Amino acid sequence: MKKILQITLGIVTSIGGFLEIGSVMTAAQAGAEFGYQLLWALLLGTLCLIFLVEMSGRLAAVSRHTVVDAMRERFGFPFFFIVLVGIVLVAFMVLVAELGGIAYGMQILTGIGFPWWAIPISLTVWLLMWKGSFSLIENGASLLGLVTISFMVAAIRLRPEWSSVGSAMLPSMPHGDKARYGFLAVSILGASISPYLMYFYSSGAIEEKWDRTYLPINRFIAGFGMTFGGVLSMAVLIVAALALRPQGIQLDTFPQAALMLTTALPKYGFYFFALSMVFACFGAALEISLAIAYFFAQGFGWNWSQNLKPSKNARFAFVYTLIILLAGIPLVLGIDPIKVTMMSMALTSATLPIAIVPFLFLMNDPIFLGKHRNGWISNSVVAIVIVISFVLALISIPLEIAGA
Amino acid sequence: MHLIRDVLDKKMVDREHCDMGRVCGLVMHVGESSQPRITHILIGGPTVWMRLHPALGRLSTRLAGMWGPRREGAVKIPWSRVETIGRDVKLDVEARDTGALDWEIWIAKHIIERIPGGGSEEAE
Numbered sequence: 001m002k003k004i005l006q007i008t009l010g011i012v013t014s015i016g017g018f019l020e021i022g023s024v025m026t027a028a029q030a031g032a033e034f035g036y037q038l039l040w041a042l043l044l045g046t047l048c049l050i051f052l053v054e055m056s057g058r059l060a061a062v063s064r065h066t067v068v069d070a071m072r073e074r075f076g077f078p079f080f081f082i083v084l085v086g087i088v089l090v091a092f093m094v095l096v097a098e099l100g101g102i103a104y105g106m107q108i109l110t111g112i113g114f115p116w117w118a119i120p121i122s123l124t125v126w127l128l129m130w131k132g133s134f135s136l137i138e139n140g141a142s143l144l145g146l147v148t149i150s151f152m153v154a155a156i157r158l159r160p161e162w163s164s165v166g167s168a169m170l171p172s173m174p175h176g177d178k179a180r181y182g183f184l185a186v187s188i189l190g191a192s193i194s195p196y197l198m199y200f201y202s203s204g205a206i207e208e209k210w211d212r213t214y215l216p217i218n219r220f221i222a223g224f225g226m227t228f229g230g231v232l233s234m235a236v237l238i239v240a241a242l243a244l245r246p247q248g249i250q251l252d253t254f255p256q257a258a259l260m261l262t263t264a265l266p267k268y269g270f271y272f273f274a275l276s277m278v279f280a281c282f283g284a285a286l287e288i289s290l291a292i293a294y295f296f297a298q299g300f301g302w303n304w305s306q307n308l309k310p311s312k313n314a315r316f317a318f319v320y321t322l323i324i325l326l327a328g329i330p331l332v333l334g335i336d337p338i339k340v341t342m343m344s345m346a347l348t349s350a351t352l353p354i355a356i357v358p359f360l361f362l363m364n365d366p367i368f369l370g371k372h373r374n375g376w377i378s379n380s381v382v383a384i385v386i387v388i389s390f391v392l393a394l395i396s397i398p399l400e401i402a403g404a
Numbered sequence: 405m406h407l408i409r410d411v412l413d414k415k416m417v418d419r420e421h422c423d424m425g426r427v428c429g430l431v432m433h434v435g436e437s438s439q440p441r442i443t444h445i446l447i448g449g450p451t452v453w454m455r456l457h458p459a460l461g462r463l464s465t466r467l468a469g470m471w472g473p474r475r476e477g478a479v480k481i482p483w484s485r486v487e488t489i490g491r492d493v494k495l496d497v498e499a500r501d502t503g504a505l506d507w508e509i510w511i512a513k514h515i516i517e518r519i520p521g522g523g524s525e526e527a528e
Contacts (some may be wrong), residue, residue, distance in 0.1 A: 301426035309523030314512035
């Protein structure tokens with residue numbers, strides 16, 4: 001009974017915690033500019049994420065190591081340091097974007113400019129980390145994030161042509177700006193395959209003391225939770241394609257995005273969008289801050305647990321305090337969170353090889369996983385998607401910067 | 405036992421299973437007539453940064469002398485204190501007495517405990 005409850009909660013939190021500013025803005029821009037044409041990128045990203053999440057849970061349950069623990073042990077400090085710099089820099093940019101997403105949501109709800117929200121929001125995120133337990137952070141924020149199901153409701157109410165939706169699951173060449181199309185595909189892949197999710201998920205498995213008996217639960221949560229989450233992202237793209245594209249809106253600013261749900265839900269769409277952004281980005285900001293602190297603490301072998309008092313794992317608490325403080329500064333200065341979001345998602349794709357390739361080596365290491373090592377299907381799916389996103393990132397990021 | 409694979413960079417725990425950091429370096433004694441043997445485990449910033457570049461190791465030592473718990477030299481644990489090597493390296497020591505937790509205690513006392521709700525590092 002306890003395990004059924006855990007599966008249900010795991011799936012619900014995966015759905016509620018899936019959308020964040022990156023997945024919403026990349027899918028919305030793709031829908032507004034290219035209609036359904038980039039749905040294949042969401043399908044590919046979600047498929048890869050299912051495999052990666054399942055793998056990180058399996059590694060934790062079988063070897064009792066988090067991904068970071070195992071990486072430091074297996075590859076040593078010099079290599080670990082390269083991964084640390086790459087991942088933490090990108091994750092920090094994503095955290096700035098998430099805090100910006102909450103601030104923009106609050107701006108829509110209250111009319112007060114987003115830079116004014118930067119400090120109260122950073123303080124609230126930090127306070128929840130300071131006082132809250134792991135399950136409060138994981139389950140509480142994700143349950144609030146279930147408001148993002150409004151995108152699914154809106155997509156169904158807009159009556160999309162399902163045959164066109166189905167045919168967009170296969171990649172096709174764009175009629176318009178090819179560089180922009182590539183950049184959006186890369187950003188969608190980066191938003192879907194966020195490495196911080198793996199670090200957060202495997203740390204959570206250790207916090208909740210998973211062992212081998214949790215392997216079926218892990219498979220269920222990764223499979224069903226991420227699939228439903230991916231469907232939510234697709235709903236965002238479909239809504240943008242049907243509500244924004246016909247009006248020629250290309251989502252250059254955040255208030256334009258707020259119009260997405262008003263076509264399908266005229267009365268409350270505006271508020272649903274704002275609340276979705278506030279709750280979804282809030283959950284993501286908590287997860288990213290924790291993931292960065294986990295990365296440092298596990299990599300250097302410090303005490304770490306979100307369930308302990310801050311003074312009992314002082315260096316861990318110090319890292320997330322500092323990171324949240326620093327992430328609020330660019331927002332106070334008025335940096336555009338949309339630009340940070342799009343660039344951080346594309347950079348996530350570009351840094352995927354340094355995060356995922358060593359992880360694949362770990363997942364094939366008999367010392368850590370014994371008979372629970374990866375099979376050829378999981379290795380191939382992840383390797384192919386990583387190569388595609390890396391190549392696309394190498395081509396499209398310079399073109400996007402040159403174009404901008 | 406393979407020293408690089410099985411010991412270096414592994415997490416250490418004390419007799420109470422308190423995390424003590426990772427094995428940053430190993431000291432080996434090479435005698436003229438005897439077999440080489442490991443004498444100490446090294447822990448701490450200077451040792452680990454030295455593995456990236458000697459200049460970073462020197463910089464880390466200099467910075468540690470100016471700020472923080474101001475410990476001179478790396479933390480050394482005699483190899484004879486190693487109890488078992490498995491998932492972690494288990495040591496027959498009290499973590500607080502070795503110096504491995506100097507930074508943890510310093511940050512707790514000087515920063516975290518001063519923030520309301522931070523708790524006390526010494527409380528059970």
